[in-house]
Amino acid sequence: DIQMTQSPSTLSASVGDRVTITCRASQSIGRWLAWYQQKPGKAPKLLIYWASSLQSGVPSRFSGSGSGTDFTLTISSLQPDDFATYYCQQFDSYSLFTFGPGTKVDIK
Amino acid sequence: QVQLVQSGAEVKKPGASVKVACKTSGYTFSDYYIHWVRQAPGQGLEWMGWINCKNGGTNYAEKFQGRVTMTRDTSTNTAYMELSRLRSDDTAVYYCAKILTGYYSFDYWGQGTLVTVAS
Numbered sequence: 001d002i003q004m005t006q007s008p009s010t011l012s013a014s015v016g017d018r019v020t021i022t023c024r025a026s027q028s029i030g031r032w033l034a035w036y037q038q039k040p041g042k043a044p045k046l047l048i049y050w051a052s053s054l055q056s057g058v059p060s061r062f063s064g065s066g067s068g069t070d071f072t073l074t075i076s077s078l079q080p081d082d083f084a085t086y087y088c089q090q091f092d093s094y095s096l097f098t099f100g101p102g103t104k105v106d107i108k
Numbered sequence: 109q110v111q112l113v114q115s116g117a118e119v120k121k122p123g124a125s126v127k128v129a130c131k132t133s134g135y136t137f138s139d140y141y142i143h144w145v146r147q148a149p150g151q152g153l154e155w156m157g158w159i160n161c162k163n164g165g166t167n168y169a170e171k172f173q174g175r176v177t178m179t180r181d182t183s184t185n186t187a188y189m190e191l192s193r194l195r196s197d198d199t200a201v202y203y204c205a206k207i208l209t210g211y212y213s214f215d216y217w218g219q220g221t222l223v224t225v226a227s
Contacts, residue, residue, distance in 0.1 A: 001170075032212055034211070034212075034213035034214075036153075036214075038153075043203055043205075043217035043218065043219060043220055044145075044153065044203075044214070044217060045217075046208070046213055046214060046215050049208055049211040049213040049215075050211050050213075053211070055215065087152065087153055089153075089155075089213065089214075091212035091213075095167055096155070096169065097143070097155040097212070098155065099145075099152055099153040099154065099155065100152070101152050102152045102153075
């Protein structure tokens with residue numbers, strides 16, 4: 001099975017900061033990588049699919065990049081509503097889905 | 109608008125089974141797969157499997173094979189996830205999610221159903 005790692009596990013930042021979260025797959029997954037935002041007590045929300053495509057309605061300060069094994073989620077200017085936990089998710093050739101362990105973004 | 113509305117919280121004893129419903133609306137039910145994802149308290153997201161709502165075909169994560177059954181009712185546009193032989197570590201919020209076809213990501217989610225397994 002493909003394993004997913006994320007770094008950092010926790011990130012402390014201030015409003016207006018540029019934030020970067022990294023996701024790494026244990027083997028190549030092409031561009032089959034999505035990013036989600038989750039707030040306490042809520043379902044995850046899709047931000048990015050196909051590694052870099054912005055989901056409809058998601059602010060343009062969110063962007064994704066990467067392919068193969070290394071991927072990045074960037075928030076260009078952190079807003080108060082962005083403090084949350086972020087997960088990456090991959091799809092592989094065995095029709096299996098795996099989530100990363102998550103990155104919590106909190107207030108510095 | 110697309111909506112996935114799940115059944116309410118459940119409390120079960122170890123060894124019992126639980127069946128969670130996911131009622132959908134706002135799109136053509138049989139055109140999309142429904143996936144199930146769970147989240148233990150304070151933990152990350154864990155994919156459980158999917159059901160093809162057109163033909164009922166399923167694919168389960170290896171961890172849950174033999175204990176999970178996913179079904180659907182096309183007359184009510186509802187998907188179901190049944191987990192048997194419950195253990196305390198099955199205590200979690202269970203989510204259903206609709207697949208974004210062609211991109212293997214989840215664009216709409218249910219609100220979640222808390223299943224508590226305790227003696």
